[in-house]
Amino acid sequence: MPGVTLEARELSKxxxxxxxxxxxxxxxxxxxxxxxxxxxxxxxTTTIRMLSTVLAPTGGEFSVAGVPSSRPADxxxxxxxxxxxAGYPAHQTGxxxxxxxxxxxxxxxDEARNTAVKLLGQVGLSERAQSRxxxxxxxxxxxxxxxxxxxxxxDVVFLDEPTLGLDPAGQREILTLVRTIAEARGTTVVLSTxxxxxxxxxxxxxxxxxxxxxLAAGTVADVxxxxxxxxxxxxxxxxxxxxxxxxxxxxxxxVSVLSDERRDVIAITATDGMNAALSAVVDAGIPVLxxxxxxxxxxxxxxxxxxGSTS
Amino acid sequence: MRLLIAALLLAxxxxxxxxxxxxxxxxxxxxxxxxxxxxxxxxxxxxxxxPTGKLIAHLNVASLNDVYVDLEDWTAAPTQSVxxxxxxxxxxxxxxxxxxxAGVFNVYAVVLPNGSxxxxxxxxxxxxxxxxxxxxxxxxxxxxxxxxxLLGLAVYAVRRRLRATA
Amino acid sequence: xxxxAGERTRAHGWRIIAAQECRxxxxxxxxxxxxxxxxxxxxxxxxxxxxxQILNFLEQRESVNLVLQIAVAVxxxxxxxxAADAISGERERGTFESLLLTPVSRGAxxxxxxxxxxxxxxxxxxxxxxxxxxxxxxxxxxxxxxxxGLVIGTVLAxxxxxxxxxxxxxxxxxxxxxxxxxxxxxxxxxxTQLPAMPTSSVGDLLVRIxxxxxxxxxxxxxxxxxxxxxQDLTYLISPVVAVVAAVVALAVAGPRIVRLAGxxxxx
Numbered sequence: 001m002p003g004v005t006l007e008a009r010e011l012s013k014x015x016x017x018x019x020x021x022x023x024x025x026x027x028x029x030x031x032x033x034x035x036x037x038x039x040x041x042x043x044x045t046t047t048i049r050m051l052s053t054v055l056a057p058t059g060g061e062f063s064v065a066g067v068p069s070s071r072p073a074d075x076x077x078x079x080x081x082x083x084x085x086a087g088y089p090a091h092q093t094g095x096x097x098x099x100x101x102x103x104x105x106x107x108x109x110d111e112a113r114n115t116a117v118k119l120l121g122q123v124g125l126s127e128r129a130q131s132r133x134x135x136x137x138x139x140x141x142x143x144x145x146x147x148x149x150x151x152x153x154x155d156v157v158f159l160d161e162p163t164l165g166l167d168p169a170g171q172r173e174i175l176t177l178v179r180t181i182a183e184a185r186g187t188t189v190v191l192s193t194x195x196x197x198x199x200x201x202x203x204x205x206x207x208x209x210x211x212x213x214x215l216a217a218g219t220v221a222d223v224x225x226x227x228x229x230x231x232x233x234x235x236x237x238x239x240x241x242x243x244x245x246x247x248x249x250x251x252x253x254x255v256s257v258l259s260d261e262r263r264d265v266i267a268i269t270a271t272d273g274m275n276a277a278l279s280a281v282v283d284a285g286i287p288v289l290x291x292x293x294x295x296x297x298x299x300x301x302x303x304x305x306x307x308g309s310t311s
Numbered sequence: 312m313r314l315l316i317a318a319l320l321l322a323x324x325x326x327x328x329x330x331x332x333x334x335x336x337x338x339x340x341x342x343x344x345x346x347x348x349x350x351x352x353x354x355x356x357x358x359x360x361x362p363t364g365k366l367i368a369h370l371n372v373a374s375l376n377d378v379y380v381d382l383e384d385w386t387a388a389p390t391q392s393v394x395x396x397x398x399x400x401x402x403x404x405x406x407x408x409x410x411x412x413a414g415v416f417n418v419y420a421v422v423l424p425n426g427s428x429x430x431x432x433x434x435x436x437x438x439x440x441x442x443x444x445x446x447x448x449x450x451x452x453x454x455x456x457x458x459x460x461l462l463g464l465a466v467y468a469v470r471r472r473l474r475a476t477a
Numbered sequence: 478x479x480x481x482a483g484e485r486t487r488a489h490g491w492r493i494i495a496a497q498e499c500r501x502x503x504x505x506x507x508x509x510x511x512x513x514x515x516x517x518x519x520x521x522x523x524x525x526x527x528x529x530q531i532l533n534f535l536e537q538r539e540s541v542n543l544v545l546q547i548a549v550a551v552x553x554x555x556x557x558x559x560a561a562d563a564i565s566g567e568r569e570r571g572t573f574e575s576l577l578l579t580p581v582s583r584g585a586x587x588x589x590x591x592x593x594x595x596x597x598x599x600x601x602x603x604x605x606x607x608x609x610x611x612x613x614x615x616x617x618x619x620x621x622x623x624x625x626g627l628v629i630g631t632v633l634a635x636x637x638x639x640x641x642x643x644x645x646x647x648x649x650x651x652x653x654x655x656x657x658x659x660x661x662x663x664x665x666x667x668x669t670q671l672p673a674m675p676t677s678s679v680g681d682l683l684v685r686i687x688x689x690x691x692x693x694x695x696x697x698x699x700x701x702x703x704x705x706x707x708q709d710l711t712y713l714i715s716p717v718v719a720v721v722a723a724v725v726a727l728a729v730a731g732p733r734i735v736r737l738a739g740x741x742x743x744x
Contacts, residue, residue, distance in 0.1 A: 049737070052578055054574060054577050054578060054736075054737050055736075055737065073580045073582060074580070076578055076579060076580045077580040079578075081574075081578045083571075083574045083575065083578070085571055086571055086572075086574065086575060087570045087571020087572045087575075088571075088572065089501065089570075089572055091473060091501070091504070091505040092501075100493070100497050101575070101579065103493045104490065104493055104494070104576075104579040104580075104581050105579060105580060106580070132473070148575065344537075346537075346538075346539070347538060347703070348538070348701050348702040348703050349703060350702055350703040350704050350705075350708075405708075407698075407702040407703075407704075450527065450611060451523050451524055451526075451527035451608075451611045451612065452524060452527075454520075454523065454607045454608060454610075454611040455520035455521075455523050455524045455608075456520070457607075458516045458519070458520060458604060458607055458608070459513060459516040459517045459520050462509065462512050462513040462516045462604070463513055465509045465512075465513075466509040466510050466513050469503075469504060469505075469509050472504070473504075473505070
């Protein structure tokens with residue numbers, strides 16, 4: 001079994017009286033891609049900032065690659081981080097930027113240059129190595145950020161919302177890169193996101209956070225099965241009847257109306273099958289134009305667990 | 312006028328018997344140009360056996376070649392007070408004066424002891440003030456133009472480099 | 478990261494940061510542009526001073542003193558502004574977190590940024606030398622003026638750069654940092670414009686406790702009034718105290734205040 005590279009115990013952070021992270025504990029192993037899931041404000045970024053020693057925890061402790069949190073500089077030497085909304089010096093070239101960060105991690109000038117050239121190749125930026133970062137697209141900057149996170153050949157890589165603001169092609173490129181990092185290098189990757197398909201695609205384990213607390217942890221299959229009886233579905237009714245249908249569904253025990261994805265489609269979840277929901281709508285004389293059961297997915301478990309925060 | 316005021320002050324202060332004071336100057340000759348500041352430094356020493364009372368030190372400028380001297384123009388504060396000195400004790404007294412006229416002058420300091428003792432006078436400092444050296448504005452013009460021009464070129468080069476690699 | 482790499486980071490981290498910060502300052506256009514504006518100002522003052530020597534009763538030493546005082550004041554101001562932008566500016570540009578994520582210590586980050594800010598003072602000082610030379614040549618005052626500018630200017634610039642970094646580190650935004658720094662600079666420099674402050678004992682005390690006015694007054698005493706360098710050393714107490722206090726405060730508080738978010742009490 002691969003060794004433990006990351007271990008957090010009862011990690012907490014308060015900002016004044018507000019609790020951002022509340023007693024979070026988990027472990028991650030070599031080569032594992034762990035998805036940190038949660039709605040906005042769940043505490044994902046704060047957790048990553050604590051684990052990357054940028055923020056001091058209010059309570060609890062952690063270790064990275066066996067280095068305890070009491071030695072922050074040594075931890076920083078063993079991790080790579082792509083911060084959320086990272087900024088880049090616009091006037092530097094991608095190559096200059098990576099060489100500089102390589103030097104900050106103690107590489108000699110030549111080592112830093114060689115590493116920078118290699119990493120730029122791995123993230124597909126070789127051709128733009130000598131261009132100013134100000135001319136890079138958002139996707140290119142994210143790839144440069146990932147290259148920067150790898151400049152010290154880290155044991156653990158934290159990627160905070162790496163696909164935010166990218167088009168589907170850009171998202172796919174980044175996720176492929178994430179998988180490669182974990183598989184080829186044996187690096188532990190902590191991927192923070194609120195985009196569920198990403199997690200299902202690349203993560204071996206997930207940690208669902210809400211309001212700073214861990215709601216569920218384990219493999220994707222484990223977490224999905226914690227809410228196995230819950231089913232979700234989409235019900236399409238005439239637009240004029242949507243409000244009434246929601247009212248009717250709201251009165252059915254075990255059925256929850258989730259969100260308005262489209263004007264005429266109602267997303268629902270039910271704990272004991274969909275029959276009761278469907279009967280109630282039909283009995284109320286509302287025409288059902290279409291009905292689709294989505295089955296049990298990570299997104300269902302996530303939405304069910306974080307209903308209060310996401311609605 | 313100031314001497315008169317000093318003498319009046321002297322008369323008003325309580326007498327201290329047989330105090331003897333000497334005034335020495337740091338240099339005996341100064342060559343300068345008109346408009347320059349001169350720092351006149353003196354040392355006042357109590358050479359008597361008794362402590363002095365509070366002393367008044369006064370600077371004066373005398374012209375040796377009939378150039379008109381208005382002491383007010385040379386210094387705004389020719390008179391300074393000196394704290395009482397114990398026997399053998401010294402105090403440094405200095406004046407910043409501006410040589411406002413060209414010519415040859417003697418500058419000297421007078422210390423007025425308390426009571427009926429005689430005035431103590433420093434040796435004169437021979438001051439020769441040469442006529443004003445005039446720097447032409449034209450001399451400064453090349454520097455005033457060249458330095459910003461060179462830096463302007465540096466700014467242009469940096470901007471161009473940034474644009475070229477953008 | 479190897480042990481050798483860790484050792485290199487500990488030993489040279491500040492130098493790597495200083496070198497990069499200097500490159501950013503001087504090759505991104507901001508440093509040369511500030512220096513160009515500085516040179517234009519000194520050119521104008523020098524030309525006017527030289528003209529006034531002919532028209533008015535402005536002695537050559539007074540011209541040199543005037544230009545030196547302006548050179549030091551504006552040079553120190555520019556250093557303070559660059560220092561005040563160093564941390565809060567990076568926070569706003571989003572590049573500070575990447576720096577905090579390296580194994581380089583917070584102290585090394587501060588030291589690197591301090592050196593970069595001081596490079597602006599060094600350059601400003603070099604630019605001022607030809608102006609001092611052209612006004613002071615012929616009266617054997619140039620060497621003294623240059624030495625005074627270097628010593629007093631460096632002491633003042635170092636103290637202001639250290640204070641600027643502290644302001645930058647604790648400010649909630651870059652705007653706040655720059656505003657506080659400029660206010661501080663005005664508050665410290667305004668008394669230099671008051672006439673004949675040291676003639677009263679209270680005025681003299683005010684001049685002495687303000688490091689900027691004390692430093693400027695010392696320059697005036699040596700350069701203009703012909704005092705010896707050691708004659709009025711007491712005027713240098715407050716500049717020296719300021720630089721020691723600011724650097725010590727930065728060294729002690731640096732690790733705590735150099736963090737991701739600015740503002741008092743933020744985490």
